[in-house]
Amino acid sequence: MRWQDERYVRFYTRNTPEWCVLAWQARGLMGLILREVDRAGILELGKLGLRAVAVAVRAPWEEIEGPLAKLLEDGMVVYREDLRLLVIPNFIEAQEAPQSDKARKRAERERARDLAKAKSLTVTPLSQNVTSSSVVVTNGHEPSHDVTSGHSVLSRAVPSRAVPAPDTPPPAVHSDPEVVAMHDRIRRWPIFADLPALRIAETQTGFKPLAWVLNAIDECAAKCPDGLTLEAKQGKLVSFMRNAKRPKEAPPTVEPAQVEDFSLAKYRGLTSERNPR
Numbered sequence: 001m002r003w004q005d006e007r008y009v010r011f012y013t014r015n016t017p018e019w020c021v022l023a024w025q026a027r028g029l030m031g032l033i034l035r036e037v038d039r040a041g042i043l044e045l046g047k048l049g050l051r052a053v054a055v056a057v058r059a060p061w062e063e064i065e066g067p068l069a070k071l072l073e074d075g076m077v078v079y080r081e082d083l084r085l086l087v088i089p090n091f092i093e094a095q096e097a098p099q100s101d102k103a104r105k106r107a108e109r110e111r112a113r114d115l116a117k118a119k120s121l122t123v124t125p126l127s128q129n130v131t132s133s134s135v136v137v138t139n140g141h142e143p144s145h146d147v148t149s150g151h152s153v154l155s156r157a158v159p160s161r162a163v164p165a166p167d168t169p170p171p172a173v174h175s176d177p178e179v180v181a182m183h184d185r186i187r188r189w190p191i192f193a194d195l196p197a198l199r200i201a202e203t204q205t206g207f208k209p210l211a212w213v214l215n216a217i218d219e220c221a222a223k224c225p226d227g228l229t230l231e232a233k234q235g236k237l238v239s240f241m242r243n244a245k246r247p248k249e250a251p252p253t254v255e256p257a258q259v260e261d262f263s264l265a266k267y268r269g270l271t272s273e274r275n276p277r
Contacts (some may be wrong), residue, residue, distance in 0.1 A: 009034050010095055018074060026067035030076060031089070034056040040196075040234050041091020044242070045084045053086060076115060085235045091147070092196070092230075176202075178210050185214050186237070190223040195234050200241075208244040216244035 011031055036056040037043045043051040053068055054266065069076045078087045088167040099107070182201035186192050203214065220240035224233060 012094070022070055022074065023067060025064075026070040029057065029059075029067045030071055032059075033071075033077065033086070037086075037088055037091065038243070039092075039095075039199060040238065041088035041095075041231065042235050042238060043086040043238075045086055047084070049081070050086070070274055080232065080235060083232075083235050083239050085239065087231050087235055089231055093162075176205060178205050179209060182213060182217070182241075185217045189217070191221055191224055192227075192233070192237065194230060200234065200238060201231065203239045204238065207242055212244035212246055213241050215247040216240040224273060 011034060016161070033043065033053065033056070043056060048055065050068065051061050054064050057064065070079075072079055075089065078089060079085075080087055179198070179201045182204065183197045186195065186197040186200065207213075208216075217237070217240065220237050224236055228236070
């Protein structure tokens, strides 16, 4: 496996009390669900409903039904039956949250220590780049922004492979004109102003014809009620785009030149021709 080309997600290791009281089956299931959701933290279920989770994680429904119920009860996952979606709340925030300088420095020191230990035990071959970077961070204590810039190039996590956060302006030029068209149409509607338009557009190409998808975006904006959470609003928009249908044909328009001019003067002229005195 080419690790540098693979996508991965953050699976936080802090053992909160709520996490510890969950059965190990529920904790393991949560990790499997994290691997299957899209970059917005959404798993489409379709007509199968919650049973589709068993298909996604490749496990018997009878074995995951109980653990899944515990995750739903705890609120770690949310079932949107109306949209046929399973949503992980705060997924985007968790995946894109930057580390503090203090935590980053501590992680670098721990990584350097563990890599040195692994090297001494010949557990894994260490690349020259990683070793030299660790030495610089450990001994030199370079400023935190240099460390950050080095990691942003190597990272293959969801936030690094995804588009910028919603408050970051999108790039001026995109290689796919369909993505640009979808992005511009989403940004046209104020109700979608807080959504990552470019990320959504990139994940929805190739499913439906572009004209259908653009029409679906307009329909969703018209039907999307106020007060929805960010996750619910994004799930609704993605559902509309994924299930886009052919737009209804507009009624034929009549050009002004084709309309007969029945002015009063012309009417009088016609009547005088038909009824001569």
